[in-house]
Amino acid sequence: MKRVVVLTGGVGGAKLVLGLSRITASDALTAIVNTGDDFQHLGLHISPDIDTLLYTLSGKANSAQGWGREGESWSFMAALRELGGEDWFQLGDGDLALHVARTHALTQGQSLSQITARFAAQWGIATRILPMSDQALATILVTDQGRLEFQRYFVEQRCAPAVRHIMFEGATHAVPAPGVIEAIQSADAVLLAPSNPFLSIDPLLAVPGIGSAIKQTKAPVIAVSPLVGGTAVKGPTAKLMQELSMAVDNDSIARHYAGLIDAILIDNGDRCEAPDIVVGRCATLMTTPDDKIRVAQAALDLAISFRS
Template sequence: MSKVVVLTGGVGGAKLVLGLSHIVAGADLTAIVNTGDDFRHLGLHVSPDIDTLLYTLSGKANAQQGWGREGESWAFMEALRELGGEDWFLLGDGDLALHVLRSDALARGETLSQITAGFAARWGIGTRILPMSDDPVATMLDTDEGRLAFQRYFVERRCAPAVSAIDFAGASSAVPAGGVEEAILAADAVIVAPSNPFLSVDPLLAVPAIRAALARTAAPVVAVSPLVGGQAVKGPTAKLMGELGIAVDNDAIARHYAGVIDGLLIDSGDDCGVAGLAIGRCPTLMSSLDDKVRVARAALALAEGLRP
């Protein structure tokens, strides 16, 4: 396939994009990234999902944890703690450079899209990385501890609060970043990464023009399930589904993406009984690079089988 678009967020999404980047050459692969996690911290604009993807594709990611930089140092955090600063969100010394440069560029009038493209070029990343929007969108959660911004829930509280509802402030009026709609409409395949559907993919789908482009595209849209054996590989997906009264299975994932996807790739040992949906299977746990490439190939093969 010559042109592939992947909707992505988080560590699981970055793993699939890395696999796809070994199959789809250069800018023929476009990653549209969740920015609902973005927030300001200590006066800096932090874009966690964009940064995870930048680190992963440039070979700079911490291999063990999947986020942050390999070989990071923490002198800034140590000095911050000495002065009584908030230390619940870790900013490594190398990681800090991205946030400082991004914040400065935004203050000078550059867009998040332009800044992200500049970082990718500096690190020799061929994949085109597009924020879902240059407009601010904030993932907000209603919990048993009150209304929490995403990073307060995910990082500070480590997903402990029970969630009753999720919404995406600003999404209804947000405009897709330049190139997003065009990439979706020109794609030969659109892949939804095995990111958390409710926290990492839904923010993209909440931008009206992105959802509309997915409905209009002639390309097959295939999602990779984040579940293996009824459990999320990483993160709070299964816990969140239970709190929202959603069965933790692939049928629920398929129904959640109803009207968006044409096919669902699931783990070899799992099932999905939703009628009218193409199902592909392969081992979907992505530990090694070979695993990531295998899952990417299986997703593309499922999409290829759905093309007219």
């Protein structure tokens, strides 16, 4: 595979991208990242999924939780609590530096794409990391507790409210970031990471032009299922599917991506009988570095089977 593009969200997607980075040429891999989770907090621009990928690929990620920085300190949060500040969203001292640097650069007129590329270069990351858009697009959840911005739902409320509907505010005015469409059009394989389909991949597809580019690409499009053993490895995917009246299985995932994907990679012990979708299998749980490489290779092998 000469050129691989992966659409990704947070922790699960970052694991796949890390695996891909170990088995593809340094200039062959492009990650297009969800920014529907981005928000303003304490005057700072926070880009959680981009940051998770930056930390993961640079070797700085907290190995136990998959997000945030390893060896983080919390002096800022302690001082903030003393002042009665909002402490529902944790900002470690090292993590805070990233948000301050990003926000300052944005106020100086730099784009999110430019800033992300500079951070990646500064940390020696060869993988090309592209935000889905340089314009704001916010994932909003309509719940039994009212309308909630993504981070309020995900972090503050710990995904407890029941979700009735998901919206992507600003989607009609967003445009793909520079390089996004070109990367998809020139790809030899397009992968949808095992990120939450509704909260991580759908925001990407809500940006006008991205979904149509994927449908029109000549490259095989492979989804890696976020389900293992009939449930999600991490996050609210299974809970969301139930609340949206969907069966928690790979058939539902395949139907959700119908018209977009050629194949789906699922765990060895699971099933998928969606029509017109090729099914590949491997052990998809990614815990160790070897796990990540195994899943990445299986996804690429599935793509190669189409091209051959």
